Amino acid sequence: MDTQxxxxxxxxxxxxxxxxxxxxxxxxxxxxxxxxxxxADLSRPTTHRLLSALRLEGLVDRDVDTGRWMPGPELxxxxxxxxxxxxxxxLARDIVRSLAVTTEESAFFSARRADETxxxxxxxxxxxxxxxxxxxxxxxxxxxxxxGLAILAFLPDHDVDAYLARHPELESEWGRPHGGPPLRIRxxxxxxxxxxxxxxxxxxxxxxxxxxxxxxxxxxxWALSLTGVAFRFGPDRIADLGRxxxxxxHQLSARIANARR
Numbered sequence: 001m002d003t004q005x006x007x008x009x010x011x012x013x014x015x016x017x018x019x020x021x022x023x024x025x026x027x028x029x030x031x032x033x034x035x036x037x038x039x040a041d042l043s044r045p046t047t048h049r050l051l052s053a054l055r056l057e058g059l060v061d062r063d064v065d066t067g068r069w070m071p072g073p074e075l076x077x078x079x080x081x082x083x084x085x086x087x088x089x090x091l092a093r094d095i096v097r098s099l100a101v102t103t104e105e106s107a108f109f110s111a112r113r114a115d116e117t118x119x120x121x122x123x124x125x126x127x128x129x130x131x132x133x134x135x136x137x138x139x140x141x142x143x144x145x146x147x148g149l150a151i152l153a154f155l156p157d158h159d160v161d162a163y164l165a166r167h168p169e170l171e172s173e174w175g176r177p178h179g180g181p182p183l184r185i186r187x188x189x190x191x192x193x194x195x196x197x198x199x200x201x202x203x204x205x206x207x208x209x210x211x212x213x214x215x216x217x218x219x220x221x222w223a224l225s226l227t228g229v230a231f232r233f234g235p236d237r238i239a240d241l242g243r244x245x246x247x248x249x250h251q252l253s254a255r256i257a258n259a260r261r
Contacts, residue, residue, distance in 0.1 A: 015042065016050050023051075023060050023069050025137050030068030088222065089120050091255050092213075096224065099248045100125045103241055105228040108134055109213075110147040112221050115163060116140060117148040127228065134208075134227060141167060143183055144174050146210030147223035149196035153187045154212045154220040160187065177201050195242045195249075200230055207233040209241055211249035216257045224249045 022039050023031055037047035051069055054060045058074030092109040100107035100123035109121040116139045134145065142148040142163060152160060164170075164180055171179030177186065178201075190196040198208040208227040212220035224245060233241070 012050075015040065015046075016054060019047065019050055020054060020059060021139070024071050024075070025139060026068075026070065027137060028070065030063055030066065030070035032068055036069060088256055088259075091259055092121060092222075092224075092252055095248050095252050095255075096121045096123045099123070099224060099226065099245065102244055103226055105226045105232065105241070106134075108147065108225045108227070110134075110145075110223050110225065112142070112148075112151050112223075113139075115142055115167065117142065117145065117151060117223065119147075125228075127232065134225070140202075141170060141174070143170065143187070144178060145202060145225070146196045146198040146208035146227075147225040148210075149186060149190055149198065150210035150212040150223045150225075151220045153190035153196065154214075160184075175201060193242065194246050197238065199233075205230045209233075209238065209245055211242075211245045213249050213256070214253045222252075222256075224252065 018040050019036060019042075022036050033044065033048060033051070036051070037044045040047060042050075051060055051062075055062060055072065058072045060069050061072040062069050088111075089109065096107045096109045104125040104127040106125055107123045108119055110117040110119045118139045119134050119136050122135050140148050142152040152163065155163075164183070170183070176182060186196075194211070196208075196210040198210070200207055202208075206227060207230050208225055210223050210225040213222035213224060215221045226241060226245060
């Protein structure tokens with residue numbers, strides 16, 4: 001069933017929520033109206049109307065000098081309340097730092113949000129050449145970056161089927177390896193290996209590894225990941241990095257489970 005058709009007003013809410021995520025991802029610099037309209041695949045008048053409605057509720061704000069749209073004060077208040085239930089970055093911070101120190105690569109902590117992952121933490125490793133594909137607030141569809149690939153791989157099969165049915169655009173937007181059959185192969189390999197490998201599929205020469213982090217019920221709701229330049233990710237070192245990544249992910253999963261008892 002198409003939820004947007006079965007629930008009155010669902011399409012408008014979905015569009016507004018999409019715009020809100022786009023504005024939030026723009027950070028403190030904000031985003032221009034035309035850029036938001038293009039990213040949301042909406043007309044300029046529709047985008048302006050939705051943003052104006054969100055502004056009245058304090059969810060977004062508009063800079064009077066630049067005209068750019070940015071997160072509003074009400075988001076801070078909502079976020080403070082939601083953090084009590086959903087924010088586990090305090091539990092993850094020292095583990096992400098340990099991962100970066102141990103591997104000398106950039107380390108990340110990401111959370112699943114519906115059909116995407118959003119990066120919550122980034123720690124730089126000591127190696128001077130770095131990848132900047134991922135940083136706090138950046139979102140990717142599940143199955144694209146290594147964090148989302150690791151999470152998707154450990155979801156139940158029916159959830160994976162439903163996700164791929166909802167997103168036939170993955171191949172056209174992210175390349176052939178993200179189409180149904182190739183992605184399913186990568187998911188199976190990830191599940192067998194225990195961690196995901198992204199061999200430069202988003203940015204050429206930038207590799208990533210990802211490992212799922214589970215909640216008390218065994219659901220993959222978060223992920224730890226590493227990124228770096230390709231020559232640092234040879235076969236022997238990938239095996240070592242994978243073991244280190246999995247050990248840190250297991251530690252964080254246990255910590256989250258114990259903290260929520």
